[in-house]
Amino acid sequence: MGGVRQTESASNPADDQGQPRTRMVTISIMGKRAQVPEDATIMRAIEHSGQQIIRGAGCREGFCGACGTLYRLPGDYRIHTGLACTTLVREGMSLSQIPSVPLEKAVYDLEQLSPDVDCIKRLYPATFRCVACGTCNKACPQGLQVMDYIQAAMRGDIAELMELSYDCVACGLCALRCPAEIIQHKVGILGKRLYGRYLRKESPELDARLQELKAGRFDGEYAELMSLGGEALSDRYYARDMEQ
Numbered sequence: 001m002g003g004v005r006q007t008e009s010a011s012n013p014a015d016d017q018g019q020p021r022t023r024m025v026t027i028s029i030m031g032k033r034a035q036v037p038e039d040a041t042i043m044r045a046i047e048h049s050g051q052q053i054i055r056g057a058g059c060r061e062g063f064c065g066a067c068g069t070l071y072r073l074p075g076d077y078r079i080h081t082g083l084a085c086t087t088l089v090r091e092g093m094s095l096s097q098i099p100s101v102p103l104e105k106a107v108y109d110l111e112q113l114s115p116d117v118d119c120i121k122r123l124y125p126a127t128f129r130c131v132a133c134g135t136c137n138k139a140c141p142q143g144l145q146v147m148d149y150i151q152a153a154m155r156g157d158i159a160e161l162m163e164l165s166y167d168c169v170a171c172g173l174c175a176l177r178c179p180a181e182i183i184q185h186k187v188g189i190l191g192k193r194l195y196g197r198y199l200r201k202e203s204p205e206l207d208a209r210l211q212e213l214k215a216g217r218f219d220g221e222y223a224e225l226m227s228l229g230g231e232a233l234s235d236r237y238y239a240r241d242m243e244q
């Protein structure tokens with residue numbers, strides 16, 4: 001199986017009467033039936049079934065886009081998409097995790113580009129094959145308006161391209177489903193780079209912070225973080241102050 005390796009099968013813990021503590025559902029993981037806890041994510045279910053994920057897992061929190069998954073549900077003709085680390089299993093689900101989506105990545109020197117439609121044409125010409133069918137929108141596990149940012153790219157509206165693709169996690173599921181075979185997430189990344197290099201508004205606060213970084217103001221704190229073990233680092237991460 002692509003991306004997973006069979007390990008010793010996990011079992012459902014039982015209570016004193018030998019009854020399963022957790023309600024289980026039956027799913028099909030890449031063609032193999034498995035009983036998994038009903039409240040498991042797809043990623044946890046794969047591991048619960050005794051398989052080790054060796055490709056297609058990164059952050060496990062819905063940020064890195066490494067765990068794109070296709071699945072079908074009973075009585076539903078559609079192929080659904082989701083991130084394995086955040087999508088819960090359902091009774092009768094049949095799924096395949098997609099370790100990566102093949103693509104040709106444009107190679108460029110950002111300093112030699114211009115933030116306009118010609119740049120998109122040159123680096124990702126397939127973008128202009130878009131037929132505005134909206135399949136990419138339906139495929140996006142982030143709920144992004146992918147088609148709209150591709151249309152922005154076709155107009156050379158780099159600011160709109162950046163804005164609409166900002167929350168893309170680059171899982172590639174849009175590219176996998178696109179009938180025009182566009183690589184939407186790569187176009188989005190190009191847009192964000194072009195915007196950051198050529199169009200972003202000046203930010204005195206950012207410039208000041210960059211100066212502080214260069215001057216080594218945070219070197220001691222970085223060194224401390226690098227010395228922490230995984231658990232302590234995780235505790236520190238979840239205890240951090242977050243902007244609402």
Ligand code: FES
Nearest residue numbers: 058059060065085
């Ligand atoms: S493992 Fe990173 S998004 Fe799922």
